[in-house]
Amino acid sequence: MNNKNMRLWIIGICVALIIIIVAAAAAMNKKSDSGQETGTTSESGVTADSNASMGSGDQAAQGSSMSDSHMDHSSHGGQAAGTDDLSRYLTEQDSIMMNMMEDMMIREKSGSASIDFLKGMIPHHEAAIKMSESYLNYGGEVSDLQTLAQDIITAQKKELVQMNDLIKKYEEEGKKNQDKEDAYLAKYSEMFSDDSMSHHINPSGVDNIDQAFAEGMIMHHQMAVDMAKDILDYTDEEEVKQLAQEIIDVQEKEIEQMQKLIQK
Secondary structure (H helix, E strand, O other): OOHHHHHHHHHHHHHHHHHHHHHHHHHHHHHHHHHHHHHHHHHHHHHHHHHHHHHHHHHHHHHHHHHHHHHHHHHHHHHHHHHHHHHHHHHHHHHHHHHHHHHHOOOOOOOOHHHHHHHHHHHHHHHHHHHHHHHHHOOOOOHHHHHHHHHHHHHHHHHHHHHHHHHHHHHHHOOOOHHHHHHHHHHHHHHHHOHHHHOOOOHHHOOOHHHHHHHHHHHHHHHHHHHHHHHOOOOOOHHHHHHHHHHHHHHHHHHHHHHHHHOO
16 A cells, blocks of 8 residues: 555544544434433423412312301301391290280170189180290200190190180179179289280390290290189189199299200
C-alpha cells in the first residue's frame, strides 16, 4: 500500500469515527429530552391529581357544610313547628274554657239544687271531653297522659248520658226545695268570681303540649271536685250523691296522677 492510499484510509477512518461520535451524542441528547418531558408530564399528572383531590375535598367539605346547614334549618324548623302547635293548642283550650264558663251560667232557677248541679256539670264534662280530644289531636307524647285523656273521654261521655237522664227524671217528678237551691247557687256563683277558675294557661309557663294539657286538666278537675263536694250538702237525691262522690274519687286520683307526671 503506497503512502497516498494509506493517508486516504486513515482520513476515512477518522471521518467515520467522528460521524459515530456525533450520532451517539445526538441520541443521548434525544433520550435526555425525552426523560425531561416524561418527568414534566409526570409532574403535571401529579399536580392535576393533587388539584383533583383538593377539589374533591373541597366539594366534600362544602357538601358537609350544606348538610350541616340543612340539619340546622331542620332543627330550627322543628322547634318552630312545635312552638306553633303549642300556641294553637293553648288558643283552642282558652276557647273551650270560655265557652264552657258561658254555658255553665244558671240563667233560670229550676227549684231543685240537684237539677242545677246537673245542668252545670254537663257543659263542664263536655269541655273535658273536648280538651282531651284536642290533646290527642295535637299529638301529645306522654303515654300515661294519652291513656288518661282517653279514659276521661270514655268515662265522661257515659256520665253525660246519666246526667241527662236524671234531669229528665227530676223534672218529671217536679220536686222543689227553694231554700236548698238558693244556698247551692250562692256557693256555685262563687266559682265564677274566682280568677283561679278561668283555666287560662300562661304560654310562657309551659314547655310543651303535654304539660299544658296536664296543668289545664288539673284546674278543670278541681272545679268539678269542688262542685261535687258542694252539692253533697244540698241534694236529697241518692243518684246525685253517688255521682258526685264518684266524680270526687276519680278526679282527685287523676289530679294526683297528673301532678306526678308533670313533676318528672
